[in-house]
Amino acid sequence: MKRILLLIGSVAALGAADAAMIERGKAEEKRSCGGCHGVRIIRTQRLSRLNWERELDKMARWGTEIKDREAILEYLVATQGDDKPQPPPEKSGDGTK
Amino acid sequence: MAHLTRRQLLAATAAAPLAAQQGEFVLRGKKPMIVHNDFPEDLESLPEYLASWITPNDSFFVRQHLPRPRVDAAAWRVETGGMVNQKLSLSIADLRSMSQLTVAATLECAGNGRGNFRPRMPGLQWTKGAIGNAHWRGPRLRDVLLKAGASPQAAYVDFDGADVPVGKVPEFIRSIPMRKAMHESTILAVEMNGVPLPDVHGFPLRLIVPGWDGASWVKWVNSIQVQAQPNPGFYMATAYKYPRVAAVPGGAVKPEDMEVLEGMAVKSFFAKPGEGAKVRVGQSVTLAGIGWGGENRVTRVDVSADGGASWRAAVLGREDFPFAWRTFSFEWKPARPGYHVLCCRAADSAGRTQPIDAAWNPPGYLNNSIERLGVVVEG
Numbered sequence: 354m355k356r357i358l359l360l361i362g363s364v365a366a367l368g369a370a371d372a373a374m375i376e377r378g379k380a381e382e383k384r385s386c387g388g389c390h391g392v393r394i395i396r397t398q399r400l401s402r403l404n405w406e407r408e409l410d411k412m413a414r415w416g417t418e419i420k421d422r423e424a425i426l427e428y429l430v431a432t433q434g435d436d437k438p439q440p441p442p443e444k445s446g447d448g449t450k
Numbered sequence: 451m452a453h454l455t456r457r458q459l460l461a462a463t464a465a466a467p468l469a470a471q472q473g474e475f476v477l478r479g480k481k482p483m484i485v486h487n488d489f490p491e492d493l494e495s496l497p498e499y500l501a502s503w504i505t506p507n508d509s510f511f512v513r514q515h516l517p518r519p520r521v522d523a524a525a526w527r528v529e530t531g532g533m534v535n536q537k538l539s540l541s542i543a544d545l546r547s548m549s550q551l552t553v554a555a556t557l558e559c560a561g562n563g564r565g566n567f568r569p570r571m572p573g574l575q576w577t578k579g580a581i582g583n584a585h586w587r588g589p590r591l592r593d594v595l596l597k598a599g600a601s602p603q604a605a606y607v608d609f610d611g612a613d614v615p616v617g618k619v620p621e622f623i624r625s626i627p628m629r630k631a632m633h634e635s636t637i638l639a640v641e642m643n644g645v646p647l648p649d650v651h652g653f654p655l656r657l658i659v660p661g662w663d664g665a666s667w668v669k670w671v672n673s674i675q676v677q678a679q680p681n682p683g684f685y686m687a688t689a690y691k692y693p694r695v696a697a698v699p700g701g702a703v704k705p706e707d708m709e710v711l712e713g714m715a716v717k718s719f720f721a722k723p724g725e726g727a728k729v730r731v732g733q734s735v736t737l738a739g740i741g742w743g744g745e746n747r748v749t750r751v752d753v754s755a756d757g758g759a760s761w762r763a764a765v766l767g768r769e770d771f772p773f774a775w776r777t778f779s780f781e782w783k784p785a786r787p788g789y790h791v792l793c794c795r796a797a798d799s800a801g802r803t804q805p806i807d808a809a810w811n812p813p814g815y816l817n818n819s820i821e822r823l824g825v826v827v828e829g
Binding site for chain 1: 474475476477478479480481482483484485486487488489490492493494496508565569570571572573574575577616617618619620
């Protein structure tokens with residue numbers, strides 16, 4: 354019983370750590386990406402970990418200072434991995450009125 | 451041109467990055483579009499906007515690599531340089547005073563359809579609406595090159611626009627070979643569908659490269675450089691390249707096995723009805739769409755209402771011009787209720803036709819898979 358409680362506690366702690374990591378990653382996305390381009394281009398993609406790694410590498414080459422790479426990568430994989438469904442298309446408002 | 455810092459970006463561009471990300475996105479002058487990005491704006495046309503031969507400016511897709519610049523048309527100059535006898539500095543009035551040509555041409559992003567490839571790859575996840583057909587008007591590029599005295603030894607022409615990268619993002623510079631630069635239909639457009647180019651489409655000056663992918667159609671052109679070699683920058687040396695030999699899906703391709711995209715695939719799709727539409731047994735419904743083939747003319751479009759088991763020829767629209775898409779229509783009277791898969795397949799004057807599944811490639815270009823559109827026939 355003690356071992357089971359310990360296990361549950363560990364899983365809960367891991368979940369909390371993951372959630373914290375993802376929140377950190379989301380903040381990092383806003384900080385490191387959102388100043389130069391919209392984040393919609395990120396959130397409309399569903400990519401493998403390898404492809405997100407490559408995208409982060411490209412952005413670093415292009416001058417982005419990514420301070421918390423581990424967090425942003427985990428955030429992207431957890432929320433926009435290639436196992437996640439494609440979000441429904443977002444329509445803009447009518448700019449002709 | 452010098453690169454911008456983030457702070458300078460806010461001052462120098464026609465839209466602010468963070469402001470654009472708040473709430474519903476609206477781009478002045480555009481009907482509702484599919485938003486792939488808000489800054490810079492990348493907007494896809496809805497399929498129903500593409501049912502007519504000419505795509506109105508208010509529903510034409512938008513693709514930008516870099517934030518669009520603030521433009522002072524009165525002060526605008528396009529400079530020619532490199533392997534020329536005479537460096538020119540031309541105003542928009544100078545360009546308008548030259549002989550003008552109107553070209554009907556289809557503009558398609560090389561990555562149109564990327565979102566339908568599996569495995570997925572990075573990039574804008576366009577479905578099918580990164581395409582439009584318009585009348586473009588302006589002087590021939592060759593007249594400008596002849597005026598500048600381009601060297602017979604030159605082989606390429608580089609184009610740069612007034613859009614400026616942030617940080618270390620590469621400049622968006624594209625080259626086209628001299629044979630295409632001197633083509634009678636390659637123009638420097640000042641107008642789109644009878645009005646000055648809208649700012650998101652390159653006001654006041656855009657290169658029109660009929661039959662080629664949109665990456666070559668440089669916007670806000672302010673520099674034309676005549677060269678012996680293509681530009682060595684990222685957008686010629688790395689991007690907009692396609693494997694010489696078909697790649698294993700999901701696999702890597704060596705850089706030396708990639709070549710610069712020129713021209714486009716043959717392709718077609720339905721503009722209407724839409725995916726999931728409901729129709730009635732025994733009632734005629736018009737299946738309408740477009741077919742195009744880059745530098746080649748579309749010669750036929752076949753339609754299937756049974757998932758590709760049988761095909762019949764569609765009626766092609768009367769407008770038949772080089773470089774412009776053709777509309778097609780097919781009157782279909784469904785005989786049985788239930789779910790039906792509609793398909794369309796174009797063929798062109800080069801003898802090409804669409805594959806069931808387009809060749810997967812790492813950058814996700816030229817997806818011309820036969821479209822499969824599901825509709826429900828109700829009894």
